[in-house]
Amino acid sequence: MKTQYYTASSIDGFIATEDDSLEWLFPLGDLNESSYPNFIAEVGALAMGASTYEWMVRNADKVAAETGSCWPYKQPVWVFATRQLPLIESSDVRFVKGDVRAVYKEMCVAAGAKNIWIVGGGDLAGQFYDAGLLDELIIQIGSVTLGRGKQVFPRRVMSPTLRLFSVRQMGVGMVELRYEVGR
Numbered sequence: 074m075k076t077q078y079y080t081a082s083s084i085d086g087f088i089a090t091e092d093d094s095l096e097w098l099f100p101l102g103d104l105n106e107s108s109y110p111n112f113i114a115e116v117g118a119l120a121m122g123a124s125t126y127e128w129m130v131r132n133a134d135k136v137a138a139e140t141g142s143c144w145p146y147k148q149p150v151w152v153f154a155t156r157q158l159p160l161i162e163s164s165d166v167r168f169v170k171g172d173v174r175a176v177y178k179e180m181c182v183a184a185g186a187k188n189i190w191i192v193g194g195g196d197l198a199g200q201f202y203d204a205g206l207l208d209e210l211i212i213q214i215g216s217v218t219l220g221r222g223k224q225v226f227p228r229r230v231m232s233p234t235l236r237l238f239s240v241r242q243m244g245v246g247m248v249e250l251r252y253e254v255g256r
C-alpha cells in the first residue's frame with residue numbers, strides 16, 4: 074500500500090490558475106488514454122482539500138462529461154476543510170480538519186491493501202509529506218505555462234530525497250514523472 078500524490082501540473086509548477094480554473098488541462102489529453110484508469114483501479118481511499126472539492130461541486134457538469142458521473146469516486150473520500158461545504162449526493166465523503174496523521178490512520182483501514190491518493194491541493198500533499206506519510210509523487214506535466222496559480226508542491230525538497238523511477242511521454246501534450254519519496 075502506497076500513499077501517492079497524483080496530479081497534473083503546468084511546466085512552471087501550477088495545478089490550477091489563481092482563480093481555480095482547470096481549463097488549461099482539458100485540451101492536453103484524454104483521461105481515459107492516460108495512466109488514470111490503471112491508477113484509480115488501485116486506489117482504496119482519497120484525500121482532498123476544500124478548494125479541490127469545491128471545484129468538483131462547481132463543475133459537476135464538466136466532471137460528468139469527462140468521467141460519466143458528477144461524483145466519479147466509488148472509494149471513500151476525506152475532505153479537509155474548516156469552511157462549510159455541501160455534500161454531493163451519492164458521494165462517500167467525510168469532512169475532516171487538523172492533523173493529517175489521525176485521518177491517515179482511518180484512511181489506511183479503509184484502503185486495506187490498496188493505495189491512498191492525495192488528490193491535492195499541493196499544500197495538503199505537503200502536509201502528508203511533512204508527516205513522513207507520502208511515498209510517491211506522480212506528476213503529469215502539461216505542455217503549458219500558467220505564470221501564476223496554485224503551486225503543485227509548495228515545499229523545499231532537496232536532492233537526494235526524490236528518486237525519479239519512471240518517465241512516460243503521452244503524445245505532445247504531457248509527460249508523466251514518477252518519484253519515490255526517500256525517508
Ligand SMILES: NC(=O)c1ccc[n+]([C@@H]2O[C@H](COP(=O)([O-])OP(=O)(O)OC[C@H]3O[C@@H](n4cnc5c(N)ncnc54)[C@H](OP(=O)(O)O)[C@@H]3O)[C@@H](O)[C@H]2O)c1
Pocket residue numbers: 079080081082087088089092093094095098121122123124125126128129153154155156157169170171172173192193194195196197200223224
Ligand atoms: N491539476 C490537477 O490535477 C489538480 C489536482 C487537484 C486539485 N487541483 C485544483 O487545484 C486547486 C487547489 O486548490 P488549493 O491549493 O487551494 O488546495 P486545496 O487543498 O484543494 O484547498 C485548500 C483548503 O483546504 C483546507 N485544508 C487544507 N488542509 C487542511 C487541514 N489540515 N485541516 C483543515 N482544512 C484544511 C483549507 O480550507 P478551509 O479554508 O476550509 O480551512 C484550505 O484553504 C483547486 O482549484 C483544484 O481544483 C488541480
